[in-house]
Amino acid sequence: MKARILGTGSYLPERCLTNDDLAQWLDTSDAWIRERTGIGRRYVSEAGTAEMAVRAAKAALENGGISAEEVDLILVGTMTPDYFCPSVSCQVQCALGADRAACLDISAACSGFLFALSTAQAYISSGMAETVLVIGAETMSRVVDWEDRGTCVLFGDGAGAAALQAGETGILAVDMGCRGSKGMALSCPAVPLQNPTERARYEENSFIRMDGQEIFKFAVRTVPDTVRRVLQAAGIPAEEISHFVFHQANRRILLSVAKNLGIPMEKVPMNIERTGNMSAASVPVLLDELNRKGELVRGEKLVLSGFGAGLSWGSLVLEW
Incomplete structure (x- = not known):
């Protein structure tokens, strides 16, 4: 069997910082940032990684027509958890009421969602899981130096999720x-x-x-x-x-x-x-x-x- 994505979801915080906003305290400009990165704005969270992850997860389950009770495994790719423990995935399980799901965070930074999808494929293809919720969620605003224009102009906060089930097609x-x-x-x-x-x-x-x-x-x-x-x-x-x-x-x-x-x-x-x-x-x-x-x-x-x-x-x- 293969892991097939049935639904997706995402969440972006309400608060947005434009390049012009950053230029109020940094030696930079909209033109300087766009030329080097292609970035015009980014979102910053007022809640944290777990709350964003939960919102994206709910949207993915709804989009895929999957109930929280069906989920066997929750995988969260993140390098910015709110706590060392409990894990973000355990916090998501609690918020969703996905009580039968095992939970695991994967720390692989920008590759985290892909590593988590690969793990989901391994679990599903081996028969260890039937339904897996995979999330990538980051509060990068908590780990950047907002006085360093070389890094803080790059990063933003947000969360995305995919709900997967075993199927005849999917990850190849x-x-x-x-x-x-x-x-x-x-x-x-x-x-x-x-x-x-x-x-x-x-x-x-x-x-x-x-x-x-x-x-x-x-x-x-x-x-x-x-x-x-x-x-x-x-x-x-x-x-x-x-x-x-x-x-x-x-x-x-x-x-x-x-x-x-x-x-x-x-x-x-x-x-x-x-x-x-x-x-x-x-x-x-x-x-x-x-x-x-x-x-x-x-x-x-x-x-x-x-x-x-x-x-x-x-x-x-x-x-x-």
Whole structure:
């Protein structure tokens, strides 16, 4: 059996920050940000990761005609949980009343939703689960330095979800990987080591630190490779793919990837101008937008691909 997406959902916070808003306290401008990233605005949460995840999950279940009681497994891709414990997935289970579901958070940053979808496929194909709720949710606004124009202009908050069930068609092939040797190119410190025998010296903040050039080079080289591998594994030529739903990291990255793969930009949907980089939430939010607009047709083939901190990547081919 394969994992088939039956419904999607998403949630974006009400509060929006435009580039002009950021320019009120940063040495930047709308033109400077747009030229380098393609971003015009982003949303910032007033609630947190779990609440956004719950809202997206409810929308996905409703869209797929699935009840919370049917869910066997809840997977949440996030690097910005509200608590170390309980997990976001356990908070979602409680809010939904999905009492029979096992719960698991997956920390793979911008690849988190793809890693979670791959996990759902493994559970469903093995017979360990029949119905899986997969969520990507991030409150990136809590981990960026709002005085650092190199990072805070990039990120936004949001959540997206997909409800999957076992079927004859669905996810056809998966490609995943990590390059831990380059992992510190994008990092975010955790709680400092403090115990009776050790006291590590950490910097005062726990904000994201990024080597932008290293990340750009990684993305434009790695994403075309992972897409080619997953298409080959599925036995499907790129020409048969209707939409390439990429992680919305940077418009320049997406243009470079499309050029490398030789695919027309009309097959590469973008919402980065409106949302910024939402890490694990970017792919499911964009997928839900396409679904709600009626741009996804049952039976057509899609490629989904996420990439980012770790350094990590995950791609899959699915039949909608």
